[in-house]
Amino acid sequence: MSAAAAPLPPAAVSPSEAGRWWLLVPAAGFGRRMGGETPKQYLRLGGRPVLEITLSRFAGLPGLAGVVLVTSESLPEDLMPSSDVVGVPIHRVDGGASRALSVRNGLAVFRDRWAGLSPGQGDGLTDGLGEWVMVHDAARPCVLRGDLERLLDAARYPDGALLTAPVRDTIKRVDADGRVTGTVDRRTLRHALTPQMFPVGVLLEAIEQGLVAGAEITDEASAVERLGLAPRVVDSATDNLKITHPEDLGIARAILRRQGVLDD
Ligand SMILES: Nc1ccn([C@@H]2O[C@H](COP(=O)(O)OP(=O)(O)OP(=O)(O)O)[C@@H](O)[C@H]2O)c(=O)n1
Numbered sequence: 001m002s003a004a005a006a007p008l009p010p011a012a013v014s015p016s017e018a019g020r021w022w023l024l025v026p027a028a029g030f031g032r033r034m035g036g037e038t039p040k041q042y043l044r045l046g047g048r049p050v051l052e053i054t055l056s057r058f059a060g061l062p063g064l065a066g067v068v069l070v071t072s073e074s075l076p077e078d079l080m081p082s083s084d085v086v087g088v089p090i091h092r093v094d095g096g097a098s099r100a101l102s103v104r105n106g107l108a109v110f111r112d113r114w115a116g117l118s119p120g121q122g123d124g125l126t127d128g129l130g131e132w133v134m135v136h137d138a139a140r141p142c143v144l145r146g147d148l149e150r151l152l153d154a155a156r157y158p159d160g161a162l163l164t165a166p167v168r169d170t171i172k173r174v175d176a177d178g179r180v181t182g183t184v185d186r187r188t189l190r191h192a193l194t195p196q197m198f199p200v201g202v203l204l205e206a207i208e209q210g211l212v213a214g215a216e217i218t219d220e221a222s223a224v225e226r227l228g229l230a231p232r233v234v235d236s237a238t239d240n241l242k243i244t245h246p247e248d249l250g251i252a253r254a255i256l257r258r259q260g261v262l263d264d
C-alpha cells in the first residue's frame with residue numbers, strides 16, 4: 001500500500017556511490033523474553049558483552065563513517081562500548097518505548113545534527129537525510145562479514161535492501177482454534193533479519209509515517225514497504241541468530257566459536 005505523500009529526500013544511488021554510510025544499532029531493549037535483570041545485549045559471551053561482539057563485526061568495513069548507538073537513557077558508563085571495538089566514532093542516543101521508536105530516535109540525529117549546516121560546515125555533510133544507514137540489532141552478534149558486504153552491494157536508492165534467510169520448514173496457515181487452514185508456498189517467503197539498509201531520509205519518513213498511522217513496525221523494511229517501495233532481499237547465512245530466549249545464548253556461543261570470534 002503506497003502511503004508516500006511528500007517527495008522522498010534525495011540520496012546517492014548506492015552506499016558505494018556515496019562513499020560513506022553509517023551503522024545504527026538499536027540497543028535499548030529490556031530483553032524480557034530472556035528474563036533476568038541484565039538486558040541481553042549486555043550479557044557476556046566468552047567474557048565479552050554481546051553488544052561489543054556485535055559492533056566488532058563491522059570494524060574495517062569500507063565506507064563506515066560512524067555508529068549511532070541507541071541505548072536506554074540510564075546506560076551505566078561502564079556498559080558504553082569503546083569506539084575502539086568498531087574503529088569509528090560512536091554517538092549514543094536515547095532509545096524509545098519500542099524498537100521502531102528507538103530506530104526513529106537514532107535517525108533523527110541525522111536530521112537534527114545537520115539541520116542548518118551550510119555546505120562545508122561540520123564534517124562536510126550538508127544534509128544528513130542524504131546519508132545511507134545500516135540498521136542492525138544489538139542482539140545479533142553472529143552476522144558474517146561476507147553477508148554485510150553483499151548487503152552493501154545490493155542496496156539501491158530508494159528501496160534499500162535487507163539480509164534474509166530462506167524458510168526451511170513447511171509453513172502452515174492456522175485458524176484461532178489451532179487448526180490448519182492451508183499450506184503456504186515457502187518459495188515466496190523469507191525470514192527478515194538485520195542489517196537492513198536504506199537512505200536515512202527515506203527510512204525516517206517511512207517510520208514516522210508508519211508511527212503516525214499506528215502501523216505495527218517490527219523491522220525497517222515493513223515501514224519502507226508502506227511507502228510502496230520494494231526492498232531487495234539478500235539471502236544470508238543462518239548463523240545470524242537474534243539472541244532472544246535463554247537457550248539462544250548457548251547457540252550463539254557455539255556459532256561464535258565456530259566462526260573463530262570466541263576462543264572458549
Ligand atoms: N524499545 C526497544 C526495544 C528493542 N530494541 C532493540 O531492538 C533489538 C531487537 O529487539 P528484541 O530482540 O525484541 O529485543 P528486546 O525488546 O530487548 O527483547 P524483548 O522483546 O524480549 O524484551 C534489540 O537489540 C533491542 O535492544 C530497542 O533498541 N529499543
Ligand SMILES: C[C@](O)(CO)[C@H](O)COP(=O)(O)O
Nearest residue numbers: 099137192193194218219242
Ligand atoms: C528486526 C528483526 O530482528 C527482524 O527479524 C525483528 O523484527 C525484531 O523483532 P523483535 O520482536 O523486536 O525481536
